[in-house]
Amino acid sequence: MKRRDFIKLIATLTISAPIVKALTTQEQETDKSYAFVVDVNKCIGCGNCVIACKVENDVPMDLPIARTWVEGYSIDENVPLSKTKVQKIVMNTAKNPFLDKKNWRYSKNFLVPKLCNHCANAPCVNVCPVYARFHTKEGVVLVDKNTCIGCKYCIVACPYGATFLNPEEKVTDKCTFCFHRITKGLKPACVEVCPTGARSFGDLNDKESIVYKILKEKEFSVLKPEEGTLPRVFYLGLEEYLVE
Amino acid sequence: MKKAVIFGLAFAAIVYIALLSYVLIISMPSKEESKEKWIETEKEKEISFAGMDVCRECHFETYKVLMSGNHSTVSCEACHWVGKEHVIKKDAESVKIKRNESWDLCLKCHLKTPANKIKTIIPSEHAKGLYCVVCHEPHK
Amino acid sequence: MNGKEITFIVVSLLIIFIGALSIYQMHTQPILPIEPYETALGIPWRLLVAQYVFFAVSATGLCIVVSLGELFGVKKLEKIAKEGLVMALVMILIGLMTIGLEIEQVMRGSYAMLGHTNPSSLMFWMIMFYVLYLIFLSFETWFLLYDDLLIQANEGGLRSFVAKLLTLIKIENSKEYAKVLGMIKLVTAVIATSTLGALFSVTHLKLWHDPLLPIYFILTAIVSGAALIVIGVYLTDYFKGLNERHEVFQTLRHVLVVSIIVTILFTAWKLIIKAYPNSTLLSRMAVYNLMSDYAINFWVFEFLIGLILPLMLLILPKTGQKIEGIFVSSLLVITGMVFCRIDHVVVGQLTMKISGIDVTFVSFHPLEILSSIGFVALFVFGYYLAHKLLPLGVEV
Numbered sequence: 001m002k003r004r005d006f007i008k009l010i011a012t013l014t015i016s017a018p019i020v021k022a023l024t025t026q027e028q029e030t031d032k033s034y035a036f037v038v039d040v041n042k043c044i045g046c047g048n049c050v051i052a053c054k055v056e057n058d059v060p061m062d063l064p065i066a067r068t069w070v071e072g073y074s075i076d077e078n079v080p081l082s083k084t085k086v087q088k089i090v091m092n093t094a095k096n097p098f099l100d101k102k103n104w105r106y107s108k109n110f111l112v113p114k115l116c117n118h119c120a121n122a123p124c125v126n127v128c129p130v131y132a133r134f135h136t137k138e139g140v141v142l143v144d145k146n147t148c149i150g151c152k153y154c155i156v157a158c159p160y161g162a163t164f165l166n167p168e169e170k171v172t173d174k175c176t177f178c179f180h181r182i183t184k185g186l187k188p189a190c191v192e193v194c195p196t197g198a199r200s201f202g203d204l205n206d207k208e209s210i211v212y213k214i215l216k217e218k219e220f221s222v223l224k225p226e227e228g229t230l231p232r233v234f235y236l237g238l239e240e241y242l243v244e
Numbered sequence: 245m246k247k248a249v250i251f252g253l254a255f256a257a258i259v260y261i262a263l264l265s266y267v268l269i270i271s272m273p274s275k276e277e278s279k280e281k282w283i284e285t286e287k288e289k290e291i292s293f294a295g296m297d298v299c300r301e302c303h304f305e306t307y308k309v310l311m312s313g314n315h316s317t318v319s320c321e322a323c324h325w326v327g328k329e330h331v332i333k334k335d336a337e338s339v340k341i342k343r344n345e346s347w348d349l350c351l352k353c354h355l356k357t358p359a360n361k362i363k364t365i366i367p368s369e370h371a372k373g374l375y376c377v378v379c380h381e382p383h384k
Numbered sequence: 385m386n387g388k389e390i391t392f393i394v395v396s397l398l399i400i401f402i403g404a405l406s407i408y409q410m411h412t413q414p415i416l417p418i419e420p421y422e423t424a425l426g427i428p429w430r431l432l433v434a435q436y437v438f439f440a441v442s443a444t445g446l447c448i449v450v451s452l453g454e455l456f457g458v459k460k461l462e463k464i465a466k467e468g469l470v471m472a473l474v475m476i477l478i479g480l481m482t483i484g485l486e487i488e489q490v491m492r493g494s495y496a497m498l499g500h501t502n503p504s505s506l507m508f509w510m511i512m513f514y515v516l517y518l519i520f521l522s523f524e525t526w527f528l529l530y531d532d533l534l535i536q537a538n539e540g541g542l543r544s545f546v547a548k549l550l551t552l553i554k555i556e557n558s559k560e561y562a563k564v565l566g567m568i569k570l571v572t573a574v575i576a577t578s579t580l581g582a583l584f585s586v587t588h589l590k591l592w593h594d595p596l597l598p599i600y601f602i603l604t605a606i607v608s609g610a611a612l613i614v615i616g617v618y619l620t621d622y623f624k625g626l627n628e629r630h631e632v633f634q635t636l637r638h639v640l641v642v643s644i645i646v647t648i649l650f651t652a653w654k655l656i657i658k659a660y661p662n663s664t665l666l667s668r669m670a671v672y673n674l675m676s677d678y679a680i681n682f683w684v685f686e687f688l689i690g691l692i693l694p695l696m697l698l699i700l701p702k703t704g705q706k707i708e709g710i711f712v713s714s715l716l717v718i719t720g721m722v723f724c725r726i727d728h729v730v731v732g733q734l735t736m737k738i739s740g741i742d743v744t745f746v747s748f749h750p751l752e753i754l755s756s757i758g759f760v761a762l763f764v765f766g767y768y769l770a771h772k773l774l775p776l777g778v779e780v
Contacts, residue, residue, distance in 0.1 A: 088740075088742075128502055130496050131500060144282040150488020150489045176286060260516065
């Protein structure tokens with residue numbers, strides 16, 4: 001018996017099993033590490049991504065739940081910031097509220113597409129009592145719908161509101177970066193149908209990929225960095241203090 | 245009393261250790277197994293949007309026109325929508341865009357809204373009564 | 385068995401049946417299709433979770449109050465030990481049943497316990513410790529009741545059958561075993577309840593994210609446990625026509641007064657710290673939600689009816705020295721505690737935005753309320769049944 005195996009054996013008998021396991025097993029060498037880049041300035045609010053995602057992944061079209069959704073912000077900026085007025089519009093069904101001019105109340109307007117951030121330190125993975133959520137070796141967070149018991153703890157734990165209860169399947173559901181597409185070399189459905197290239201997706205380990213180039217050249221930010229979730233979705237041109 | 249204390253502690257220790265070790269040792273392999281199984285299930289899910297590379301194989305001429313024009317960032321399925329049926333059956337019905345649909349389809353992006361930064365129009369002021377495709381060639 | 389008792393049994397069984405039907409309807413929708421109100425349209429953890437928290441925490445509270453007499457030498461409280469333990473047992477069983485039926489995939493509930501667990505999840509540890517607690521509690525109750533069961537075995541009828549069944553294994557000095565197990569159970573109960581509190585505090589939601597929440601849960605456990613045991617003992621004595629346990633109520637009155645005062649302090653500081661201008665914006669928003677949209681829930685039910693009014697009633701000698709006064713204030717405390725749990729669970733989630741949608745106010749579906757009432761009726765019925773079958777009578 002090797003020394004490492006012995007440590008492992010002891011580890012399984014104690015509560016510290018997950019901690020020791022994390023220390024003894026080495027970081028798996030992967031060929032892929034996916035990332036998603038959203039360019040806020042390029043989004044025009046056509047809503048193609050929301051509808052395409054629902055079609056591709058069989059999410060109920062008419063309910064206000066979506067794996068990816070677009071938030072529109074209409075802002076009346078004032079100094080000091082406490083006088084700033086923010087109006088938020090959300091598109092998460094087939095109906096597009098951005099086309100209606102009445103919804104945009106103030107002068108400064110922009111759109112923020114959102115989706116599951118596939119955090120490296122994912123709160124939903126940490127809290128799931130049955131290990132129905134896990135990271136794949138590419139870094140994608142998946143929901144095992146055959147194991148999920150529907151306790152909804154992950155919905156409560158997610159700081160981004162990116163996970164929801166699928167009322168038809170009675171399990172929690174969220175964006176998977178279209179795992180069935182990306183493993184076959186295709187782009188996620190929302191990236192495929194985005195007409196302006198506001199969304200881009202690729203492999204960070206591939207020096208030729210579009211996301212590698214973008215993240216190398218431009219300044220980017222993430223949503224809610226204070227939560228320490230280390231997201232895989234990066235935003236370009238995001239006004240962090242205004243976006244929820 | 246001494247007997248009772250020993251019994252109680254032994255009982256507690258047995259229950260605690262049994263349950264803990266059972267739960268932790270059994271769960272480790274079974275969850276790895278179901279994880280692999282689910283990854284396979286997820287991979288097998290049906291694809292709806294075929295992707296531009298598939299379109300290019302047959303419609304190379306249109307592809308070249310599209311790439312050289314203003315709509316070079318727009319993929320085929322952004323307008324023609326789900327290509328799954330078309331790829332299998334090779335029929336025109338499922339991806340065909342009728343002339344009278346063009347008004348709605350173009351305005352999805354080209355309607356003037358406060359947050360829209362691309363070239364936009366106000367429908368009531370721009371070529372009323374005509375279909376977009378009468379003047380504009382969408383692939384260019 | 386008289387007419388009143390039959391009416392009670394029929395009514396409670398009817399309520400339980402309606403509750404069971406509503407749970408069934410909520411999960412499978414065979415009768416009428418209902419709106420999926422648990423998705424982005426509302427919040428994920430709703431009335432039944434609040435009820436589970438109430439049950440689970442109260443069960444611990446009962447154990448703590450009972451152990452004061454059983455383990456820590458408060459002689460006057462020894463008289464309520466058996467009733468308190470049985471009540472805790474029924475309560476934790478119904479509580480675990482509530483959470484078991486609340487989850488969406490009821491059939492997969494066992495995954496959380498057997499063979500498919502995630503040790504980094506506090507929900508797993510909570511379930512684990514509550515199951516351990518249930519095991520110790522049932523054994524302790526059995527040991528404690530053993531001597532009385534031996535006497536009951538000679539009575540004849542159903543009671544004797546139950547007693548004979550429970551005394552098949554012969555043991556001696558059962559009270560000593562009960563005492564040792566009681567200590568272990570108390571430790572497990574406190575761990576379990578604090579894990580339940582920690583389960584809430586590890587989330588990003590600002591009303592919950594609080595390292596002292598586990599302690600707060602144990603504290604409120606004592607409040608609701610003491611109040612529940614007062615209600616239980618008063619009602620059984622009332623229906624059995626006994627009036628012997630005045631001193632027990634006086635001791636419980638002191639427990640209640642002390643724990644209510646600490647709870648008031650705790651609640652006040654918790655909210656003041658979260659609402660203080662130097663706290664983060666989200667944290668202040670969370671308290672604002674509680675104070676504005678849920679003002680009636682919080683100020684009237686939780687604070688005034690739940691804490692201040694019973695404290696007044698208990699402190700004033702005119703009402704506090706009477707059994708009825710303590711009973712009424714216990715009822716008020718329990719009302720307040722129920723609203724405290726609902727506020728804690730529901731309002732805590734209001735800063736969440738599922739798929740970008742703001743939730744400003746949560747209204748409960750009638751089926752939810754019906755099933756919740758069903759569980760309460762099940763608890764009352766279970767406690768009644770325990771009184772019928774187990775030797776819980778008072779030695780006069």
